[in-house]
Amino acid sequence: MKSFLRTTGILFRAHLVRTVRTRRCLVATLLCLFPVGVACLIALVAHFEGPPPQDIQVALLWNMLVQIITPLVALSYGSAVIAEEIEDRTITYLFTRPLERAAILLGRWLAALVPLLVALTVSVVTVQTILRSLGTEEGVAWAPDDLDRDLLLTTLLGGAVYSALFAAAGALFKRPVLLGLGYTFVYELLLGSLPGSNQKATVQYYLRSFLLGEDETLQQAFSDNMALIPLAEPSAALRTLILILVGALLVGAWRLAKREYVLSA
Amino acid sequence: MKAEAHLEVYRRFQGRLEEHRWRAWPILDAGLRVALKQRKALLFLFAPIVIATIVFSVVVYAKFVVDGLESDALGPEGATSLEGMAMQAVIQAQIGRLLEVVTWMIEFVKAMGFAATLLVAWFASGLLCEDKKAGAHQLYFARPITRLDYFLGKFAIGSFFSLCAMLAPLLVISTVAALSSPEWSFLKQEWDLIPRAIFYALVWTTTIVSLVLLASSLAPRRSFAMIGVFAVVLLSEAASGLLGNFIDPAFLVLGIVNDLNALCYHIFDKPVAGPPVPVGLAWTGVAVTLGLSWFVIALRLRRMEVVA
Amino acid sequence: MSAVIEARELGRYYGQVAGLNELTAEFPSGVVGLVGPNGAGKSTLLRLIVGELSPSRGSIRVLGQDPFANRELYRRIGFCPQQDALYEDLSGFEIVRLLLRLGGFDAAESKRRAERALERLSLGERMHHRVRTYSKGMRQRVRIAQAIAHDPELLVLDEPMTGLDPLGRREVLELLRELGAEKKHVLFSSHILYEVEHLTAEIVLIHRGRLLAKGRLGEVRALLNRHPRKVELVARRARDLARELVGWNEVLAVRLGSQQGIEELLSVETRDVGAFWRRFTALAAGASFGVSEARSQDASLEAVFDYLIA
Numbered sequence: 001m002k003s004f005l006r007t008t009g010i011l012f013r014a015h016l017v018r019t020v021r022t023r024r025c026l027v028a029t030l031l032c033l034f035p036v037g038v039a040c041l042i043a044l045v046a047h048f049e050g051p052p053p054q055d056i057q058v059a060l061l062w063n064m065l066v067q068i069i070t071p072l073v074a075l076s077y078g079s080a081v082i083a084e085e086i087e088d089r090t091i092t093y094l095f096t097r098p099l100e101r102a103a104i105l106l107g108r109w110l111a112a113l114v115p116l117l118v119a120l121t122v123s124v125v126t127v128q129t130i131l132r133s134l135g136t137e138e139g140v141a142w143a144p145d146d147l148d149r150d151l152l153l154t155t156l157l158g159g160a161v162y163s164a165l166f167a168a169a170g171a172l173f174k175r176p177v178l179l180g181l182g183y184t185f186v187y188e189l190l191l192g193s194l195p196g197s198n199q200k201a202t203v204q205y206y207l208r209s210f211l212l213g214e215d216e217t218l219q220q221a222f223s224d225n226m227a228l229i230p231l232a233e234p235s236a237a238l239r240t241l242i243l244i245l246v247g248a249l250l251v252g253a254w255r256l257a258k259r260e261y262v263l264s265a
Numbered sequence: 266m267k268a269e270a271h272l273e274v275y276r277r278f279q280g281r282l283e284e285h286r287w288r289a290w291p292i293l294d295a296g297l298r299v300a301l302k303q304r305k306a307l308l309f310l311f312a313p314i315v316i317a318t319i320v321f322s323v324v325v326y327a328k329f330v331v332d333g334l335e336s337d338a339l340g341p342e343g344a345t346s347l348e349g350m351a352m353q354a355v356i357q358a359q360i361g362r363l364l365e366v367v368t369w370m371i372e373f374v375k376a377m378g379f380a381a382t383l384l385v386a387w388f389a390s391g392l393l394c395e396d397k398k399a400g401a402h403q404l405y406f407a408r409p410i411t412r413l414d415y416f417l418g419k420f421a422i423g424s425f426f427s428l429c430a431m432l433a434p435l436l437v438i439s440t441v442a443a444l445s446s447p448e449w450s451f452l453k454q455e456w457d458l459i460p461r462a463i464f465y466a467l468v469w470t471t472t473i474v475s476l477v478l479l480a481s482s483l484a485p486r487r488s489f490a491m492i493g494v495f496a497v498v499l500l501s502e503a504a505s506g507l508l509g510n511f512i513d514p515a516f517l518v519l520g521i522v523n524d525l526n527a528l529c530y531h532i533f534d535k536p537v538a539g540p541p542v543p544v545g546l547a548w549t550g551v552a553v554t555l556g557l558s559w560f561v562i563a564l565r566l567r568r569m570e571v572v573a
Numbered sequence: 574m575s576a577v578i579e580a581r582e583l584g585r586y587y588g589q590v591a592g593l594n595e596l597t598a599e600f601p602s603g604v605v606g607l608v609g610p611n612g613a614g615k616s617t618l619l620r621l622i623v624g625e626l627s628p629s630r631g632s633i634r635v636l637g638q639d640p641f642a643n644r645e646l647y648r649r650i651g652f653c654p655q656q657d658a659l660y661e662d663l664s665g666f667e668i669v670r671l672l673l674r675l676g677g678f679d680a681a682e683s684k685r686r687a688e689r690a691l692e693r694l695s696l697g698e699r700m701h702h703r704v705r706t707y708s709k710g711m712r713q714r715v716r717i718a719q720a721i722a723h724d725p726e727l728l729v730l731d732e733p734m735t736g737l738d739p740l741g742r743r744e745v746l747e748l749l750r751e752l753g754a755e756k757k758h759v760l761f762s763s764h765i766l767y768e769v770e771h772l773t774a775e776i777v778l779i780h781r782g783r784l785l786a787k788g789r790l791g792e793v794r795a796l797l798n799r800h801p802r803k804v805e806l807v808a809r810r811a812r813d814l815a816r817e818l819v820g821w822n823e824v825l826a827v828r829l830g831s832q833q834g835i836e837e838l839l840s841v842e843t844r845d846v847g848a849f850w851r852r853f854t855a856l857a858a859g860a861s862f863g864v865s866e867a868r869s870q871d872a873s874l875e876a877v878f879d880y881l882i883a
Contacts, residue, residue: 014671018660022662023485031500042512045513046511059503064500072496075492079488090660092652093654096624096625098645099676100644101642176488177489177492178488260625
């Protein structure tokens with residue numbers, strides 16, 4: 001266990017520095033800051049009497065950030081965890097070292113997770129700050145504080161879960177990006193919009209449950225034209241999301257331990 | 266062999282490049298050969314298009330033939346005013362069916378635009394970045410081709426798939442409509458649908474392929490280029506929708522798909538269904554997108570040639 | 574003494590293609606050269622040895638253990654892959670140090686070993702520059718350095734001379750010789766046959782996934798009865814010499830070759846080169862044929878290689 005943690009730590013430190021220096025990190029950060037740009041534009045151009053409509057927060061933070069940007073950025077980071085080593089053919093060096101292969105997955109995933117979560121945090125907090133500054137009357141809270149906090153937590157949780165899923169996909173499949181895009185924008189969007197228990201087979205359902213819980217007013221605000229089924233309890237949703245995250249990493253690690261990679265010369 | 270020694274590091278080329286037409290053709294040919302070897306991807310991506318085409322063709326056929334049989338109520342010679350009215354009703358019904366079919370076909374072409382986007386994203390997103398990654402650009406530019414030839418060849422590869430997805434199904438359905446419409450009414454009255462569809466397909470193709478090649482020129486590898494394409498298309502839609510709904514509908518022009526949809530209705534001369542983007546702004550949006558894409562691609566290609 | 578590497582009916586298939594097919598061989602200690610044409614299966618065999626791939630059939634034992642994903646064994650093995658793949662944004666030093674850290678060495682020890690390995694491969698100051706600025710030869714040196722930095726018992730190198738200039742190749746050959754002298758086991762593959770020959774007499778030849786020959790080069794050559802040994806002689810009185818040699822039992826054929834000034838070339842085929850040389854030495858010492866050169870033409874690895882794959 002000690003050597004596993006040690007190896008994970010070494011890989012985490014080494015690849016954190018490498019990840020932050022890549023163009024991918026720059027582009028991913030810019031993507032995460034896209035809602036900030038839009039919020040700035042709204043702040044510059046729009047004039048609100050009173051607080052801005054909550055729909056703006058929903059559209060910026062839920063529709064744009066959680067449903068589109070978070071999976072995309074998580075895909076770019078997560079799929080590269082193992083797939084990049086294979087594509088670059090540097091996995092040979094790691095596979096011929098006396099280390100647990102699971103540590104490769106975990107160390108590199110953590111190194112990808114940190115910049116992802118930092119970018120998402122900056123994005124959410126900045127957007128919320130900008131929106132709060134728009135047309136508020138003194139003494140009138142625009143949106144409940146715990147919604148801001150819950151949105152942030154939901155975004156970070158989404159980032160972590162998606163990146164773990166795509167990291168596992170990188171260990172399991174040859175084309176994790178295609179699978180990730182198909183999963184996020186075909187499977188989740190499609191199943192997510194069909195009424196029925198099929199929605200429970202999506203990460204978005206549990207993220208929505210974690211955020212909205214049993215608050216029906218909020219559920220109305222976040223409905224975005226999708227036929228919703230009753231949501232799970234936030235604590236149950238959180239447990240499920242953590243289970244998905246841990247499960248994905250375990251499956252990925254198990255596959256990585258057994259797998260051989262035929263690299264062309 | 267006479268011995269020679271050159272101490273200078275670089276000697277300027279003093280020969281003449283021969284003019285050769287259609288220099289982009291070998292690039293297109295080779296690119297298509299490689300792409301068409303990906304049988305699983307072709308099957309996976311074209312299967313829904315083929316299925317949709319078959320289903321839609323059947324629907325169109327049914328609309329003309331089966332529906333038409335229900336209202337076939339012409340009487341004997343020497344029509345009375347009642348028979349005249351029945352005739353008029355039949356003609357009106359036929360016109361109605363024709364318009365309905367044409368509207369469906371326009372929506373079908375729009376839907377095929379999305380299928381075309383997936384195809385182009387799959388087959389064209391690696392065209393520039395994978396060449397750079399493998400160092401193949403050094404082989405290309407050691408040949409007497411210009412950067413424009415190289416770009417045109419790559420552009421043609423992406424366009425091939427897009428046009429296959431958008432035009433081939435339309436031609437099949439048009440043929441079915443022409444053959445099944447009563448007295449060739451489809452050809453007589455809606456013959457201009459096909460050239461309009463070709464024009465729309467070209468506009469869509471040019472825009473999407475340019476965006477995909479832009480992503481490919483900027484990304485270090487194909488997978489990131491694909492993510493970039495999705496990001497640009499989806500985020501532009503999301504941002505334009507948000508700004509258009511809350512600030513000013515003119516912001517809808519920021520969405521590439523909004524622009525292309527507006528142009529679709531303009532090209533087919535149909536009433537707008539969906540967000541109202543003024544046509545002038547839509548053309549401007551598309552032109553800016555193309556201009557920006559080509560400018561950045563040109564810069565990136567220039568770098569590819571100079572810096573190995 | 575048990576073999577360092579033992580392969581029994583080893584097979585590895587890539588779909589329908591057989592990378593290796595029923596290969597049974599024992600690799601002795603010391604420096605062993607693995608030779609074969611392109612596509613022979615050398616890289617496949619080396620990857621099986623270092624446990625990157627698992628066999629489709631048969632078995633392989635390295636230092637007495639199954640190498641596939643065998644963490645403990647990797648402490649004793651160093652592998653230099655053929656593919657030119659490194660972390661482009663790191664320096665050579667950073668790469669070797671990182672891999673040493675992953676091998677269990679602490680920070681200070683990793684630094685010391687990385688510097689020593691890279692200096693041994695003449696990278697010097699350049700070791701701290703990013704790998705993307707390196708030439709092909711420098712990249713190769715980094716790959717070799719990461720393989721030797723942890724002082725492995727068994728060193729496996731896939732085409733270690735690729736991309737090196739003649740000076741670099743000489744340095745690597747010298748390094749491998751030193752490692753062999755340090756009682757390390759070295760297994761390397763190469764296309765440069767004369768360099769393999771100068772480095773080691775122990776060779777393993779494979780072709781189309783099968784073992785063609787193994788052992789000391791001279792012994793392998795002696796086994797190739799259907800290819801009589803060729804000897805070249807240069808003499809002033811070549812025709813007289815030829816007349817003399819034709820009557821010998823050991824000699825199968827004599828050919829007169831080109832004129833080289835006042836001397837002439839004579840090619841002799843013999844079934845027993847040892848007996849021929851013994852007899853010829855006595856003849857050359859006694860008679861005045863004016864022999865200026867005598868050489869065995871096809872005892873080289875290249876000749877053996879050509880005979881075996883022909």
